[in-house]
Amino acid sequence: MNRKILFVINIDWFFLSHRLPIALKALEQGYQVHVATGISDKMAELQAHGLIVHPLPVTRSHVGIGEIVGLLIRLWKLFREIQPDVVHLITLKLVVFGGVVARLAGVPVLVSALPGLGFVFISRGIWPAIRRKVIGVLFRVALGHAHGMVICQNRDDLEMVSRLARLPAGRLTLIPGSGVALDQFVDTPLPTGRPVVLLAARMLIDKGVREFVTAARAFHVRTNGQGTESPRFVLVGAPDPGNPASLTRQELETWAREGVVEIWGKRRDMSKVLADATIVVLPSYREGLPKVLCEAAACGRPVVTTDVPGCRDAVRSGVTGLLVPARDSGALAEAIGRLLADPILCARMGRAGRRWAEEVFDVHQVVAAHLNIYERLQNDVGSP
Structure with a gap:
């Protein structure tokens, strides 16, 4: 039976623009690839790549109690039904809530990717400050998986997450972005004329x-x-x-x-x-x-x-x-x-x-780094 990987992300177009090469390489290596995501109009495009898509009740604006409860229930059901070997959570909200549910559901391997710490970490005032305190507490639960890895894209975020979640160095890693297809984005002379x-x-x-x-x-x-x-x-x-x-x-x-x-x-x-x-x-x-x-x-x-x-x-x-x-x-x-x-x-x-x-920034390096993390964590699960 093929190993299964489940990506959990807030919106489908962001997955296509920033994570698709990782999913395609996982397919190539024999994984069955699932994507749980908020849907805009990209479901057919995701499915055309051979990905199994699961609509997710998630928004990127204000988080209400009803949404949180619905999201937690949906994630619990997905984790239990799919029985993924690896869950890869992407974006702050899903890393926090998905990480808690993944631990409760017994997910074997958890990868938590923070493309950036987001709106709450640049907002000013007392309520954003309170929310940051709450996120710090949730981080310690959500990122405490025994076979987990946290991926940050810059050193400032890496240091902040390490401090908030109190994680050892071996549980965090730095991967610089989602990579660039260097054969598509090629070096060309600067244009002439009006700048x-x-x-x-x-x-x-x-x-x-x-x-x-x-x-x-x-x-x-x-x-x-x-x-x-x-x-x-x-x-x-x-x-x-x-x-x-x-x-x-x-x-x-x-x-x-x-x-x-x-x-x-x-x-x-x-x-x-x-x-x-x-x-x-x-x-x-x-x-x-x-x-x-x-x-x-x-x-x-x-x-x-x-x-x-x-x-x-x-x-x-x-x-x-x-x-x-x-x-x-x-x-x-x-x-x-x-x-x-x-x-x-x-x-x-x-x-x-x-x-x-x-x-x-070569996308091939970025993809290889992710696949290596999946393999290493799964090998750790099987180790005595």
């Missing part, structure tokens, strides 16, 4: 979209005063209504009418989009390890991003890009201006980015 400054992300407040627009306005005013043409500032991505930090379509449309930024919307051809960019920008408040910055490096594009967990791990400061403080549109505009004024520096950083992507 394109690109931010590609979900249109969320905490991605720094408003700071990007403010920086774009500063360039627009400055260049108009000098009688020169400003760079093209481009937003790629769409609002995410399931996220409490989502911007509205009305806000994006207002910026587009203002003429300071271009709105390209959600795109599936990101390799082409990045090839059209001169500089890639992500002024986020916190990340796991932003895939777009890894892809930008693979395409030979210099980046400007914030000196925060996750973002700074995707850049070699001064070598592949520049770091600026979060929530600082002035510093962001200054860094963008520095790169635009020095095409030689842009090209040098782009070349260095491609070399770094080949060393660190």
